[in-house]
Amino acid sequence: MNQTVASGFLSTPLVPTANRTVDEFVRRFQLFVNLPTFILGLLFNAFALWSLCCRFRRSDVSVIYMMNLILADILLLFSLPFKIYAYQTSNWSLGPAFCMFLECLYYVNTYASILMTVLICLDRYICIKHPFLARSFRSPQKTAAACATVWIGVWSCSACSYLTKPPISVCFFNHDQSLWKSPVIVLLQTLFVLSALAMVFCSVQILRALRRMSGAKEGHRDNSKSVNIVLSNLLTFLVCFTPYHLAMLLYFLAQNSLIHEKYLTPLRNALQICLLLANINCVLDAMYYYFVIREFRKSHKHSPADG
Structure with missing residues (x-):
């Protein structure tokens, strides 16, 4: 999960924590990746949000899903400047409560994005493979309820995780190692x-x-x-989230002595870098926005009353 972002490094001590440090290469690389991710993601998401709000009906099922996916991306983008700041300073000065809030946003975005993307794919599957079922199953109210369930679920899990976190003087670093002994990672x-x-x-x-x-x-x-939409949706999901979860699994195994401890440091580095790749999902999602908005424009020209 996202609180693993800097659970510890044993190499160059550039950003000290209680008893771990952040590797210099990872610290610099995250700045190199996160800065353009923040700028491009903000531009793309702002354009997509403007297009959806100004050109299409907000009660459309697809629009509701896209709005929620954009919201998940914006939550990540909001936390990125503070994450960059945390990596560049040796002492967090903005307060533990604000740090907890930012880390929750970081965690919420990842799993909200995963679940929203799955909901979008399931919705298209039902529409194409089971069109008669879709007429009774799809509605703005049911779509809003599904999205609300996702948000409540991820926020609740995040709150439970962070309420038990002890106060520390750094942010995005040095999380409790008991996390890796708990069933949270398995879940x-x-x-x-x-x-x-x-x-x-x-x-x-x-x-x-x-x-x-x-x-x-x-x-x-x-x-x-339609093919481009499906492919961009699938590729964005797999490219962004598969390496991160694979690295998380390997680091979990190393923490539980199922992989030799000599691999802990390289696995921490790999986890950090894969997490940066997961952050890029808010930029790669723009491919999905681009194709869907084009499809919406065409369908609204041919069927202005389409719901």
């Missing part, structure tokens, strides 16, 4: 594996259905945009 790994399986299954089924539609009869509308 997060299980959540990700189930989400990844759902994403792959739904995406493959959607692509097969779109291919059959295209070959069913001549003159059938071009499905290339």
Whole structure:
């Protein structure tokens, strides 16, 4: 989980914590990655938010999902400048309560993004594979309830995790090592594996259905945009979150003496770098926004009353 961001390094002591340090390469690399992630992510998300609010009905099911995914990205973006500051200073001066709030945002974004992306993929699967079921199953109210459930769930888990965290003088660093002995990591790994399986299954089924539609009869509308949406959604998910959870699993095994302790330091570095890749999801999500907004424009031209 995201509080693993800097659970400790044993190499160059540039940013001291209670008894661990942040590796110099990782400290510099996170600045190199997080700064453009913040700038580009802010621009892309602001454009997507403006397009959705000004050009489309907010009661559309797809729009509701996209708005919630954008919100998850914005939560990460809000915490990034403070995370950069925490990595560049030796002492957190903005208070433990604000640090706890920022770390919660960081955690919430990752798993809210994962679950929102899965919901989007499931929604498209139902629409394409089970169109009659979709008529009764899809509604703005049910979509809003599903999104609200995700937010309540991730915020509740985050709050439970951080309320037990002891006050420290640094932020995004030096988290309690008992985390790696708890079932929390197993639960997060299980959540990700189930989400990844759902994403792959739904995406493959959607692509097969779109291919059959295209070959069913001549003159059938071009499905290339829909294919691009499905692929960008799946690739963003896998590229951003699979390396991070794999590194988390390996570090968990090392912390529990299932992998030799000599690999702890390189695994910490790998976990840090993979977490930076997970941060980039708010930029790569822009591919999804781009294709969906294009599809919305086309569908609204042909069917202005489409809900």
